[in-house]
Amino acid sequence: MGTSFGRGGATSFQQDWQNSDCILIEGSNLAECHPVGFQWIMEAKARGATLIHVDPRYTRTSALADIHVPLRVGSDIAFLGGIINYVVEHEAYFEDYVRLFTNGPSLVSEDFKDTEDLGGIFSGLDEEQRSYDPLTWQYEGEEVGAASGQREQLYEERNEEEGGEKSSGHRPSVASSGRGESHGSGGAAAHPNAVRDETMQHPRCVFQIVKRHFARYTPEMVEQVCGVPRDLFVKVCQTLVDNSGRERTSAIAYAVGWTQHSVGVQYIRTAAILQLLLGNIGRPGGGIMAMRGHASIQGSTDIPTLYNLLPGYIPMPHAHQDDDLEAFLKGVSTDKGYWSDMKGYLVSLLKAWWGPAATEENDFCFDYLPKLTGSHSTYETVMAQLDGKCKGYFVVGENPAVGSANAKMQRLGMANLDWLVVRDFGLIESATWWKDGPEIESGELRTQDIATEVFFFPAAAHTEKNGSFTNTQRMLQWHHAAVEPAGDARSELWFYYHLGRVIREKLSGSTDEMDAPLLDLQWDYPTEGTVAEPSADAVLAEINGWDADGRPLASYEQLNADGSTVCGCWIYCGVFTDGTNQAARRKPAREQSSVAPEWGWAWPANRRIIYNRASADENGKPWSQRKAYVWWDEEQSKWVGHDVPDFDPSKSPWHRPPAGSRGAEALSGEDAFVMQADGKAWLYAPAGLTDGPLPTHYEPQDSPFENLLYDQQRNPVRQVFARRHNRYHPNPGTRGSEAFPYPITTYRLTEHHTAGGMSRWQPYLSELQPEMFCEVSPELAEERELVHRGWATIITARGVIEARVMVTERMAPLLVQGRLVHQIGLPYHWGTNGYSKGDSANELTAISLDPNSHIQEVKALSGDIRPGRRPRGSAANDLVEDYIRRAGITSDTGMEVRGDH
Amino acid sequence: MTTNPFAQLLEDADPATAAGWTDHPPRVGFFTDTSVCIGCKACEVACKEWNHVPEDGLRFTGMSYDNTIGLGADTWRHVAFIEQEKRIGRQVTGAATSDGDRGDDDDGHAVRWLMSSDVCKHCTHAACLDVCPTGALFRTEFGTVVVQEDICNGCGYCIPACPYGVIDQRRGDGRAWKCTLCYDRLGVGAEPACAKACPTNSIQFGVLDELRERADRRLAQLHDAGIGDARLYGRDPEDGVGGDGAFFLLLDEPEVYGLPPDPVVTTRDLPQMWRRTASAAVLLAGLVGASFLRRTR
Amino acid sequence: MVKSVCPYCAVGCGQNVFVKDERVVHIEGDPDSPVSRGRLCPKGSASLQLTTGETRRLEVLYRAPYASDWEVIDLDTAMDMVAERVLRTRREFWQWDVEGKRVRRTMGIASLGGATLDNEENYLMKKLYTALGAIQIENQARI
Incomplete structure (x- = not known):
């Protein structure tokens, strides 16, 4: 999402679902994994909204949906791409919105070659390095830095332009580059006068490229690839179209059902493109909600315990020759938008960490930061x-x-x-x-x-x-x-x-x-209580930051690059305004508006729907009264509304920046995506992604099906590891592939929490779901003689597990490429310890990663299932070895970069 | 008939008044709208946490996602899961497959998953209470039925008396236990733990008369939406137990959920049985209902 | 009664934590919360068992190399032992340069975790690890 919109966080808030006319849940099992958030979807339903659930399984979410669409695991890009094609073909997109707020009119370089031209890959693929050179993906005549994600992607080019030596002849491979999509808060370089064709007719404009790219994602293709019948697919398309536009809005919610794939970031990109075409971003009842599974998983990327980020999505520096603060900033910050102030954010962070030791003369201890040399995920x-x-x-x-x-x-x-x-x-x-x-x-x-x-x-x-x-x-x-x-x-x-x-x-x-760096570290926190607990308030105060006089800052706009301000995480600047812990605010919901701005504190700047400038038209008027949210008030000459405007409050909708403007000054009154390189939301990503500017359906690493859409079977730049205990399955249709005939997906249940550390030890939760089980259709049970409540053994080239058998009509066989396919469902909570025990589904999964996020593909794999308990002792490994032998698996299996079936 | 103590009870609409409470609060209860239940089981856990009800066994039952089986001494809220080859109203489910042997129609494969949180019904005419020799079971000022654990002697008479098979003896303890409708919470103005937790407001707590009105409106709404199977269960004060303090909106026949279709207070006809043997049939019907429930457990 | 937030998923339900005699005796939903309106799922409802249940361990355990079982050790001793090992491993795998480029780091130490932790905790972790020169710092957001 960072690459599409400029920030990696959910664009909206859960309560806002009640304003939706249609909600599409896909890649998420919201009722099961976020039951209390689901109440807002029930509110929408009570107000007449349509709920669509697209999921391989009929779950507790499906049970409450108006439409449930089962699809084959790992085929979501084909499904969503099909909807994009439907929207474009039927001219059902929100044209004014697309023209105003997206890069649809922007022209792309003549050097760019799409998957349509190259048989399923984009221009710039270096097969040996397993990576893309993204230079040809740029807009015509200019270079655009990514808002988030691969922000260091163009470091070398940028510093070379200034006459520097190119530091290496080769662009580093994806595996070693480590510059993936992160859930960032972006802002990047763009010329204010990007070449645009406002009619969106130019063959090289983004809109036309998108149109051509998705033209092959027809309802017939969706049926063949996803196993979703045409009529059902068209019903979903039409429901979304009918519930989008000036008067109506549709929301999308996803979770790890989308991210945990070897092409996961592009799943989310597909949804972003769809929501932009339908005009559903920045508006009430619209948006894309990323449903995260841990209490502070958003926080742990904002203040990252992640190798590639510093607090506030400032990238960790990579090792370059003669690197210093200025060279680093040149490589990663921007001319336009709020990222142009990155120096202020970074210097304030360095001051928070190294205090008086960080001076202008020593680059504010920039050298104290350890440097990356690739992916260290x-x-x-x-x-x-x-x-x-x-x-x-x-x-x-x-x-x-x-x-x-x-x-x-x-x-x-x-x-x-x-x-x-x-x-x-x-x-x-x-x-x-x-x-x-x-x-x-x-x-x-x-x-x-x-x-x-x-x-x-x-x-x-x-x-x-x-x-x-x-x-x-x-x-x-x-x-x-x-x-x-x-x-x-x-x-x-x-x-x-x-x-x-x-x-x-x-x-x-x-x-x-x-x-x-350790001895100069600012590490004096007051402690309290009998155990000498450090004061969390004091740490939050440092995260918020203070000025030269020690006064708490109220906004990141106050941060300076001269070392006079301290701030541990610029996007959280404001959480300690006036020395008050804003995160502890608890004004009861009934005493404030439904946006509830005085409960807790949201980044950025306490905004609840971000990009909300897009809720108003070119003249700053709401697209419709029904969907009014933030608008331009002529009398007051400022933006007003139900939320904090995600825009310079005094910048009129008709403002055009003078030539040569920089930073936030360079944003026009129509540039609603203020963190983006060009102020626009990206249908097409000219930078920021490692695996292409547009989403493309590729099959999972281990899939029993050929890629029907392209000759290219898998994401060519996915990260794979040829290791003894990490063998991949043979390509579909080749010798040995029949050993692993069934698609498998993994998931969690309401009654447990992820790997079980916070649920399998509790009797009250354990008794609700006491054992590891697998879910199979009656047809598969018959095919493999699986007995309900009995045991099944599930095998991949990585391992073998056993599970109790749940035969259920909820697992529907699908007709895919002319054959009936049975999918296997596996919860992944269990392990050998705790009050409730069982085998772990992750014994079966392989390490194959999305090249942007380095997230593992565990939502779509393949395997075999047979009745009975698994062998014990060394016999378990013997069984796996037997499968590997029978399937003819070697260290080369599944490692191809190019390659069809 | 004036000698029959039950006659007065049957005629009296308010059980708390009948039990001798004066100046008592209005009768309260639960309306469980199963059409919005997401089967999360928060009610089961919230109940156990508040009432210190012990965990009662780790068994994979294979009964869909139901592993607590039914109401009992150690399960005072129980969520039933029913998988059916039917659809709810106009819900579009599933993909049509070529084999056609799963009851596919134009809108794909029909499947629905009913979920329902069951609980003690807090009957208007509660047989458990009638048969309790110690007075451990009593009618509260809120019109609910509660066992006092410090008085119960574990005689077990109440257990076959319940037409729903709700009340049960705890293993290793012997005393009878069941939902108290969080009597201790009601006393301080708090709602019962299960209703408080319920994420989708499937479990609604309130004044019974208001709940009945709300339920009637909801039923009409569902009927308008084409969900003709929707019905209220235990709402009718004219039924065999005089109406339930905890009643339900169901999407199928009660038997589907493990509920007796026509529960009758098992003690209603006891005094007349000596004179009219025909009444035995009614009693039998009630017992059949109770035993039906136990068979499904 | 103390105001809190459910520690499981990221819905962020409000919790009221009831304390008696310096012990947590009950946890339930906070009706004031605009997100959760007082409601909790089964996991949130089991927070009391999570925080006060018998399966929580309250002592530091140490398993020596090749040992067959745990031994209980003192918290201060354990902290000192860990600090010693961090410094030793940091030095052992220290790198000033890689292929002629300055990196100033150690590759010997890695960390996994953070998504269930507080922002303030993650902040101190990242700050300390960075000062140590450790870069392989990851959490569940990647997983």
Whole structure:
């Protein structure tokens, strides 16, 4: 979403669903995974809205939907692309909106070649490096930096323009570039006078390119690829069209059902294109909601525990020759929009971390930042552990031995460490694999041979600490400590503060340059209570920042690049306005408007629907009274409405920036997407993505079906790892592929939470879903002699598990490419420990990643199923080896870059 | 007939008044609208957390997503899951497949998933209460039926008396347990834990008369939307138990949900049985209803 | 009664935490919340069991190399041991340059976690790890 709109967060808020006329839930099982958020969808239904659920399974969400569309796992781009084609072909798009607010009219370089021209790939593919050179994707005659995502993509070109030496002859491969889509808050370079054809007729304008690109996504093709009958598909298209436009709006909600694919970011891009064509972004009842599964998963990307980001989506610097602050900023910041002030954001962050040691003379300690040399995602880290290159590991409120793809490799990686620290409520599988993991059972590992030192630290619960979570709608909410943690349980705040304190004490007096960043670190937080808990309020105050006089800042617009301001995360600047914790605001809902601006605090600047300038037309008037949200008030000469305008409040809709303007000044009164390079939402992404400017249907890494749309089977630049325990399945139609005939998808249930650390230990939740099970159709049960309530064994080239059998009509066989396909459903919560135990679905999954996000493909794979329990001991591995042998799988299987079926 | 204590009860609309409460609050209850239930089971957990009801076994039943089986001493709210080859109103479900043997029609494969949170009915005429020899079971000022755990002696008479098979003895304890409609919460002006938690407001708590009006409106709305199967269960004060304090909007026959189709207070005809043997048939009907429920468990 | 937020998914339901004699005795939905209006799902409703249940561990455990079982160790000792190991591994895998380009980092230490943690906790983690020169810092958002 960052690449399409400029910021990676959900565009709207859950309560706003009640204003929707139609809601499409796809890639999400909202009623099951977000039951309390689902109340707002029920409100919409009560007001007459139509609910559509597109999902391989008939779930508790489907049960409440007006239309349920089962489709084949991994075929969503074909489905959504089909809707785009329908909207364009029937001229059902919101033309004024598209022309005003999107890059539809912008012309693209003559050098660009689409998948239509090159048989399923884009121009710029370097097969050897498994990566694209995105230069040919640019607009005509100019270079556009990405708002978010691959913001460093053009570093070399930009610094070369200035006469510098090109630092390397080759663009680094995707695997090593590590510059993926992140849920950013963007803003990038664009000339204010981009070449545009306002009629959108020019053959090289974005709109026409989009039209041609999706022309082959016909209802007939959707039927063949997705297994969705034409009539049902057209019904969905028409329902969305009927509920979009000036008077009506439709919303889309997704979750990890879209992200966890080898082409996951492009799933979301497809939805973004659709919502832009229908005019549903920035308007009440519209938008795209990313439904996140953890209390602060949005927060943990905003203030990232992610390798490629600094707080506020400032990229971590990559290693370049002669790198310094100016060269870094030239590579990543922009001329237009709010990213042009990145220097102020970064310098204020460096001041927050290194205080007086950060000076103008030393580039504000820019050199203290460690530099990246590629992707260092969690999966590369596992490879590094297996290779003995990474020997210490902190696992903090996470359970990779169950929850990460290829659970075996996760455990084998940990078995190769010097030391492991696990912090959790109880003894999760990631803490005890060395004594009772599946490899101990199978005899692959022996406890007495494992050298890893393991520390288990009990964690404090949310009731035992102060702090803020950022929820799925970008809203920070403060939770207050009710009691102190018992025993040795401590918060992460306590653990990291005191670990840092002890480390700094040990290094005290060191003159080693290596230790300077630690010794200069600003690490003096007040502590309180009997356990010396650091003050979370003090940390939030630093995140918010203060001016030269120590006064709390109210807005990131106050940040300076001269070192006079301090701010730990610029997008959170304002959360401590006037020294008051805005995240702790709790004005009851009944005492304020339905937008509820005085409950918690949302970034950016407490806006609840972002890009809301787009709720008004070119003259600043609401598109319709029914959908009025933010508008230009002539009398007051400012933007007003129900929310904080996501726009310069005094900039009129008719404002045109003078030539040569920079930064926010360069935005016109129509540039509603203020963080974007050109002020426009991107139907076509000229930069920012590693795998193409437009979404393209590719089959999952392991798929029993050929790609009917193109000769190219898979995403050519997906990340794959040829490792002994990470074998892929043969291409469909080739020898051995019949060994894994069934599509499989993984998911979670209402009654449990992800890898189970917060649910499998609770009797009240365990009794509701007590055992691992698989869901199969009656037809598949008959085909494979599976008995309801009996056991089934499921096998892939990575592993074998057993599960109780749930035969259900809710799993509908689909007619795909002329054959009836049966899909297998697997919840992934279970592991060997806890009150409720079972095999983990991630024993089956492979590590194959989206090249932008480095997220694993666990929503679509293939495998085999047979009746009965799995073999025990070493016989389990023998069974997997037997399948690998029968299927003829080698280290080359499934590794092709180009390649058809 | 004046010697029959039940006659007065049958004629009296308000059970709290009948039980001797004066100046009592209006009768309260639950309206469970199963048409908006998402089967999340928040009610089951919220009930257990508030009332300290123990976990009662980890069994994979294969009964769709229902692994708690039914109401009992340790399950005071229970969500039933029913999978059917039918559709709800005009819902469009599924994809038509070529084999045609799954009851496919023009709008694809018909499947629906009914979910319903069951609970003690807090009958207007409660047989459990009638048969309780210790007075542990009593009618509260709110018109609800509650067991007092410190008085119950575990005689178990109440268990076969219940036409719904709700009340049950706890293993290793012997005493009878069931939903109290969170009597302790009502006393401080709070709503019962299950209704408080329910994400979609499927479980609605309130003054019974108001709930009945609300339910009537909702039923009309569903009928207008083409959901002809929708019906109210336990709403009618003229039924065999004098109407339920906890009643339901169902989308199919009660039996589908494991509910007796025509429950009758098992003690209604006891005094007359000695004179009119024909009444035994009525009692039998009630017992059949109760045993039906246990068979499904 | 203390105002809180449900720790499970990202809907962000408000919670009221009831405390008696310095113990959490009950948790239920906060009716004031515009997001949740007092409601909770089964997981949110099980928050009391999550936070006060018997399966929570309250002591630090240590498994020595090749050992067959845990031993209980003192929190301060454990903190000191971890600090020692961080410094040792950091130095052992330290890199000033890679292929002639300055990197100033250690590749020996990695971290996974954060999506269930508070923003303030993630902030201190990122700050400390960056100062240590550790870059392989990841969380569930990637997974």
